[in-house]
Amino acid sequence: MNRKNLVLPAVVGLLAPVLAACGGSDSGSGGGNAIVVGTTDRFTATKDAPAPLDPAYAYDVGSWNILRQTVQTLMTLPKGDGQPVPEAAESCGFTDTGNERYACKLRDGLKFSNGDAITAADVKFSIERARTIKADTGVFALMSTVDTIETQGDREVIFHLKTADATFPYKLSTPVAGIVNPDDYAKDKLRDGFAVDGSGPYTLKAETDGDEMTRAVFTKNPHYKGTLKVNNDKVEMASFADADTMGKALDKGDIDVMTRSMTPAQVDKLSAPSSTDSKVELVDVAGLGIRYLAFNTEAPEVESKAVRAAMAQVIDRSKLVTEVYGTQAEPLYSLVPASVAGHTNAFYNKYGDPSVAKAKALLQKADISTPVKLTLNYTTDHYGAATKQEFEVLQKQLNDSGLFDVTIKGTAWDAFIPAERKGEYAVYGMGWFPDFPDADNFLAPFLDKDNTLNSPYSNSKIINTLIPESRRETDRASDKSLTTIQDIVADDVPILPLWQGKEFVAARDDITGTAYVLNSASSLQLWELGRGVSE
Template sequence: MSRTKRVVAASTVGLMALTVAACGGDKNDSSGSSGGGAVIMGTTEPVQSLDPAKTYDLGSWTVIYNTFQTLLTYEAGAKEYSPDAAEKCSFGDPKTFTCTLKSGQKFSDGSDLTAEDVAFSIKRVVKIADPTGASTLFGSMQSVEAKDAKTVVFHLKRPDATFPQVLTTGAAAIVPSDKPDVYPADKVSAVSKSIGSGVYTLDKYKPKQLASFIANKEYKGNRKPKAKQFVLQFFSQESTLKQAVENGKVDVAYGKLSPTTLDAIGKEKSKGVSVVQGAGADIRYLTFNVKSKPVDNKAVRQAFAQVLDRDAIAKNVYNGNVTPLYSMVPQGVAGATQAFKDKYGAPSKDKAAGILKKAKVKTPVSIDLWSSPEKYGAVTTDEFTEIKRQLEATGLFKVKLDTSAWEQFQKAAFDEDQYPVFGLGWYPDFPDSDNYSSPFLRDGGYFTNNYKNAAVNKQLDKELASSDAKVREAAFAEIQKITAEDVPLLPVWQGKQNGVVRDGVTGVQDTFDPSYIFRFWLVGKGKK
């Protein structure tokens, strides 16, 4: 995602014959009703805005996913997208994508939802192009039009296999076109109000304090909320959130929960709390500026990769709350391989020494390794200290650890080529291998690390232009193989989604999947 919004937390799936037809709701939808008691969830993820045109962050998109509809969506646990507001969508040709809306849909104020609203919503995001928004996700779109009341047509600049997945994101949330006081066509909303067609509607909002939602009586979809009211309470400190869930002030805790906190709560069942986990798709990785010494030498990068012990990092630093990552594409996403494990195997000082000796590189190799604990949390310092320990234990490297504030970090690393090796993270826009490939590997990536490989670009073009899963997976396999050989990037770990729940709270684990859509409607309170 954009480097300032979801870099820890851009690109462009099916073409010619791809068709998405309407289907049922989430696998757990039928188990609930809107008669459940209120659920209070505490979170450390702030909401930057209620306006889809200004959002590109996890906290804001969580609100949007629950109060708005998009044409397409990811149901809980699904690996493929499916219709939401759309009845069906398909490519008529590689550059024309058409969606037909379901009948009878309404916004929370009772007004009809039409194709004109869809076209207006997308045009608005692109026109406003707010720097904190996600307008760049529509980079492959030439134009969008409402052909009639139920039909919307997207015209693309180029074939784009991931365009349907862009329509699952918060950037594609559908707002009413006839409410300029709330959603003006050319500027971000100036009011703390929300008019959507999602499962819930916003009832009360106090920035940085709370957001309260009630079941949307106008919602026409298949999702049945287990709780008729859902409340988000915002916390600036993890320690305060931990106390709130332990004391029963909140039913669920979700957000940036440290390994120490999760480990401590895991031992506190007597307090009526427990940790729940699910699949995640956020990643942490190291970036090499391939024009900066000494990592301009591929042998140095390969030797670094050869000695990195991901298992030790996961165990010693994160208490097992992350998973070792051997490709930029995380496990659970279609097309993922373990290319680095295939090439380098287990960490080996001897193999690393052999790589450096063959390339006539003098040892120890001095390397500056940069991180931003301000962005990624205090545990980042422990992680990079562990990496330094591993490298220096071989006698092949001498490592200097450096840190900087996030604003300075971006400028120095991305724009000024000052950092030879630096750590970053990534949350996906949507769970597709391209979203872990194009933003990083095409012509230097969003962080401009000076890596360019024509063979990689060719494979990226191939997967973007194809609707054939086998063609795309073959292209991604080759991309990951080349990445492991050239090492412009070094994957370190893959995150898990973690939450803390009070006894009697159900459904949180059901919503954890690589799409990062936290589905309020699946969460309820009652006896287990």
């Protein structure tokens, strides 16, 4: 989200997990009026998605931004960069040489926000619940390497894994592993609506208008016990229809912080050297969010690999970024961002510079008649106001080649996602903010069993050999399995990566803590915000 010329490290090789106790304070400075944070994320409870904030269902950056404030996890991502550290746990670590047995000891005296004691059985219940429900978002797949969960007494939890998984500590830092109270969450059914009950740094009160949550009110949880220092007593997250309306609210002082998603024009204005607006500060963070086109590989329009490869050969990422996002994004030639250990430029290695002639040859060799008629689907209200312009540029590039006859169609997020999961789109645009900052999390969610896109694409070598092999390797930069996976994706093109972008946060000048309000997975850490006095 947004900028003071601060760039947090984004090169994130997976470090070997350690068994370590970590102390911390559950208190912090605060007081005064609530800090109000603006977002263009929309939160709706619909017939197709009635439980948007259930940890066993939620799997987008907006809902995770709510859950990370309210639901506590065994592990958490530290400030800036680095391996996960214990949070609800006092200590966690692998206890065998094969990285297949992971043990955690809970902090003494943990309580849910209602005062109920938390036990190891609650941790087991919470994670097994997500694995049992198997929501169609695919979030449960983050726990796919878990075989069984054992408890010893009230404070010890032992995870027996099906196979070695060096990324498992990261997975325990995600909201799907959040600890929930069995009194509030049924074992085999999602919890509808916007209520969230956990043991995180805040409690949540949702203000709604019909089926939409318009404001999330976070109040400091008096029972919270963990590593996080909470620097305020209350934060309110207000949802806006568009970035321009959100920007005007910041100018008027109706909100204190502006987060996702700002327009390129807003970022340019706030970052210009000539800007005289001394009351607002822009913070930029080296982001790991990516954008891509996804394919329903069973749809008649794109079931031929030649069609997908021809699109990869025609699309000019550099022009796309320049025309739409400027310096706020850069071309991406793999699902894994360039700043993440294990990245390769697989698509550039395969296709080189854009070439209509090469694309035409691919289609002719496969006996594909041209122009190929396609509809590119995108969401109008989830990835920012520039999304429509981005798809207009993609449409023009493909149509100008003479090989495609492309139309574009925009749909609101609450209707877009159910349609995508039902396989109604042949080609559609999506974004990805990592669950955790490791190459595995830019590959497995799209390519493993129970993938988050519900994609019919399945490559047995990736699923059965390469992903398991990569999870055994702690040196991510030299992991050959990761390289091979990226090469296969470039060859088969089930997904076409487009660009990766920076993240920005704009805040009024009396707000502190903005440097760390986004973690290395681009998720909000509202407890970092304070008012008036810097740390």
